[in-house]
Amino acid sequence: MAEDQHRSKRRKTKADGSVVRIGDKVISLSAYLQPTQQPKKEQPVTDQQTATPTEKTQAETVKQDKKLKPERRPKFAPDSPLLKSRKALPIWSYQDEICSSLRGANDVLLIVGETGSGKSTQTPQFLCSEPWCRRKKVRVQSQEVNVGGVIAVTQPRRVAATTLANRVAQEMGTPLGSSREGSVGYSVRFDHNVPKGTKVKFLTEGMLLQEILRDPNLRQYSAVIVDEIHERSVDVDLIAGFLKQILSSDKSGRGGIPLKVVIMSATADVEKIQDFFKPQQPEASVQFLRIKGRQYPVEVKHTDKPVLDLQEALMKQIFKIHLQEPLPGDILAFLTGQEEIETAQRLIEEYTATLAPNMPKLMAYPLYGQLSMQAQQDAFRPTKKGFARKVVLATNIAETSVTVPGVRYVIDCGKAKVKQFRSRLGMESLLAKAISKSSAIQRTGRAGREGPGKCYRLYTSETYDSLRDADLPEILRNDVLGAVLTMKARGINDILSFPLMDSPDIESIEKALMYLHFLGAVADDGSITDIGKKLALFPVSAPYGRVLIAACEPEFDCLLEVIDIIACITSGENIFHQLQSEEAKEEVEELRRELYRREGDIVTYLTTMQQYTAENSDRVEWCKKRRINVRNMRQALNIRKQLRGLCLREGMLREPPPPDPQPFSPLSPERAEALLRCFLRGFVGKCALLAPDSSYVTIQGKHVVAIHPSSTLHGQKKEAIMFLEHVFTQKNYAKKVSAVQADWIVEAMTRGGGGGGGV
Template sequence: MLTSNSNGNGNGIQERSNLQHLRKLAAQLEKVRRDLPIWSKISDIRWALRHNDVLLLNGETGSGKSTQVPQFLCTEPWCKKQIAKIINQDGKEEDVAVGGMVVITQPRRVAAITLAHRVAREMGSPLVKGVQGAVGYSVRFETLVPIGAKIKFVTEGMLLQEMLHDPNLRKYSAVIVDEIHERSVDVDLLTGFLRHIIHGDKKGRGGVPLKLVVMSATLDLGGIEAFFANPSLRPKYKPVSENGVAVEYVQGRQHEVEVFYELDPVPDYLHNVLQTILRLHVKEPLPGDILAFLTGQEEIETLQTQLEGYAGNLVKTLPKMKIMPLHGSLPAQVQQEVFDKVKEHFTRKIVLATNIAETSVTVSGVRFVVDCGKAKVKQYRPRLGMESLLAKPISRVSAIQRAGRAGREAKGKCFRVYTEQDYLHLEQDDLPEILRSDVIEAVLKMKARGVSDVLTFPLMDSPNLLSMEKALLQLHMMGALDDSGELTDAGSKMASFPLPAAYSRVLIAAAEPEVNVLLEVIDIISCLTTDSEIFLQPKSEEERDGMESNRNDILDRRGDVITLLNTMQKYAAENADRTGWCRRRLISIRALKMALAIRKQLRQLCFQQKLLKELPPPDPLPVESISPGRAECILKSFLKAFGTRTALLAPDGTYITTVGRNNISIHPSSVLYGQRIEAIMFLEHVFTAKSYGKKVSVVQANWVTIALIV
């Protein structure tokens, strides 16, 4: 119960008032909840999990799965915290608390945060740290879990991180894996580990079973049922499924969606998306917001600029346009605003989104969806060690998901900017990410979780042997695995950071006493992990000229890594006007704010891991230019992880990679673009028009030789 604190009764009265408001809101929302298709299945879902440990739930988009199922389960008798006896590492028996919470995974952080806020409102519970509350969330570099929370929304990666510290997930009575049809690498690993917990001896949980719910809007669950089936089960009672896996189907979405196609193939889908949005805005009355799916940030920003140009010339009889981008590079607060109702009078919200808006979350007010039919997809080529990021046609599953966004609150319409024939030729499902990605992160997580033979670890789809062997070799070269393939101390530390394996390795290298450049490397990695480019591209010659002169104090001839360090240090030291400082240099204010928050978290994590002896004093601090010696130490720390991502200058002026002997060019976004340098290191390797190295730095050829030998 909330009470007033020592500052007087004012806070206590305010808290009680807030609680009354929340409970009133929850009572209003319950009427909406009862109209959801999932509500009719409440008894079946509860019954299935009382008698089985696994439930597969197939329900159409908008049926209410993501918000309602955790609420159905958190009050179940089996979801209470229990005291169980386990044998600890010393071989002694001890009493341990097991269960009491439901955790639900989401593929994206925006979905986890938004759904947590929605469910907290439905339960009349405050989502505030340090007070009693029913619902919380945990995403990378941001956790908000109230005291006594019963439901926690997390990203798949965060639950994997928890498994490193608690392989048996003792905190939870149930795990809900949502949107499994997206088949990310993390979700494939999760299902493999969960299968082991469910069918294992349960000694680590004191005999208390873990319940699992797997949910999808579109996927055929047959293969998943076979994966989780327990063939040794011989049920004594009828409610128990023959293989221990119950299956439920939720019929019907809330509202009908009418789908329209192009009559002929379109040469420029971006132009057609623009025309479709303008036509809808002119012809369709309010209420009715528009959600358009595009492939990436660049397309979104291009279309946003065009629409804002039209918005300024609309006649007064038409509604105003409120154009809102939605992609993973935006801060959580900016993303959250997209999901709220439009507050301005006589205004239509037009959301330009990547496939971040494809699943789980309702974008309030949307009646019209415009689908370009494409998404940017990573494709890893293990023989070349190269990753391409290209716009490719989506699957039919994704097309159905996108269309469903129009029917969440009322009847809607979906306009596909491609022909019906094109739709019929789409693949049924997306290729699982684990089959088209570099699996180094997956292999490290398996090793950290105690999997000795990663090649035989049960996954729904196993990567090809070459990809797995390449990942094992890379981890060995980084020092994460020893000669027998076992995890080293460095490997254990790498797995404990919520970072890509390579960046974790750089942190460990930078903390070595003879190097001692950890604070500088934290600054650089904070900029590299913002999910958004720090440096914006100029849109005119005038803007370019101003940018180049204003960036002189941060650009470094040693390359992008040291340039990022200069940028972070000078931004953190700026005490007067950080916003103006960024604008003059054409630097993303949002990205640097996020980088500053990540920097704080990484410093804390390094302190906990004893890589840092003490936390540095708070900003602002005076900035000293990086000496050649320290810059060399920083770049050599990066080579510990990126030794295979190096290239040497050939006599004809091109660059040849040291591993694979492939041609590569310096990306135009690099400060080293157009320069001829003896040897380079690149942190990213992408293929668009041709093979490019991004985030490029100057290194010496003999450093590369040593890095590859070591």
């Protein structure tokens, strides 16, 4: 009796959610919690094995927890800093509205959330625990398949996808890299981190397009969130079209389960998007929410008169802020490109070395698209030196999606490099052009994300008033070759009938189809070929993909060499630093001469990569001596690794290549010829012949081009040249140039790309 009383008291002092107390009786709920569990035979136990009812219930609860495997949800204390910061976001109070907007027959939600509202990080977290977001087993064409369970969040840039994924992973209690399992992952070109059990997956628009080609119904996703749609890239316009097709289909490819779509932007054309996604069912509609941002006041300062030298004005403004404005308060400066950023970084490093010891240091961090993932993340971390100010030198990739912590001062140069394709000339221009008012407002907002700030615009208020309201959609100004190939690979035969918010002109589409026909990507009847399907899945442009395929042919047999070259070309603006002074040229001339090849830039890239990977001591020092961009070479190594892995998986490589370092062996003239003829399979349309007046005239369009000063063939005269890029800056330039022979061009045009005719 005494023992029973003792046990009763012990039960009362122990809280247990799986038991009910009525008076002094304790009733276990384990039978109700585990109705399917089979009762075990009672075994005789010794005193040491005796368990109290409470202990038994706890053990049963643990078993039950293991069996049910509940979703990993963040278990934050009420005073958790992460939870507090989430609740402080303006979007937090809209959680119920966002969730209820996608219940029932409504499958599309448009959120216009101002800068700082928290839409990019919070919306997927609100939705991933909704009942419709669970993975379900369904029958599709007599097969049992899984549908849903994951939310995709597209971003226009790699840095946004990876940064947001890291932040949301922390907020959901499963930081990336801490375990093989987790709630959040990301997928960008040449870099994937998708843990087992991922519920939210951030990815670039291009990566989602790749997934659409492999799975047109996007079966792994319950929802797709399209973020920053106002940027109107070619990829996001294609995604919008494919999503519209899925939404308007009979959903049989998803076993009848609808796909939810959320469109998000800071500055969207609401009516246009609502009209585009307008559902066919009368009972459904495009839901719309407008969310105010958390924006502190920002003082905007314009120049009194137009600025003649942007680089000089920007440097002066950075130094002035550093000397006159108090700490803490970091600087975000918008520049036009990688070359300008690296020049500014060098000048800042020289300047900070001259500062007095009692002055805070000025730490410069670059931020642009081709930068390695690690270097991009460095721009978001606090400076390691306590008594210092950080200045982030960025292109327009820092305009939207991501917040650089600590920024109080923004310097806006008012320009951005814009690609524009001229289909009649078959030429792309890359010029620094004035930004739109929308971009200027976005840049200004970066100074007021964490507190009151200042924005210094390096242009007059009159110039601002003259800016256009928004940028022209990319699909109306860029080459549509990749877009047409993607549509063909997805089975869209009638390109003109594909749903797009803005359609490119017919001439651009026709030119793209002709080029794809030459590459062997489309047949005479316009249908996609096996080569075309393969090209669409490569993470490089169609011409480079065609060169990769040709490199596997016995005639050329140069796949590893082609991978090395493509890795160098796609790693950044240029692996070679431009030498400004004669003194600098003299310093590195001898060492660079070891890399330069008379055949031109393609073989020079190969020689550089082969010598770099053969270096067994200090690769950084090797690059510095030759004034080669260290960051770009590291990125090239990463791309090389990814392309080699892809070619192994596709059966294009029979066995893994030997590991680095390998002894360097110069390419023979015969092998160099085979390599250049291989590149003609993708780039015969970009060739020019030497004219009697010593100028080069393109074989397509008969345009005069000059060899760009950055080329090893600059100033030389060859019978014919092949160029991988064709741009207009100050004049009509051919870039990445190699010497070829006229009969090679004729041969390549006659043979085509393996399935098409000539051009």
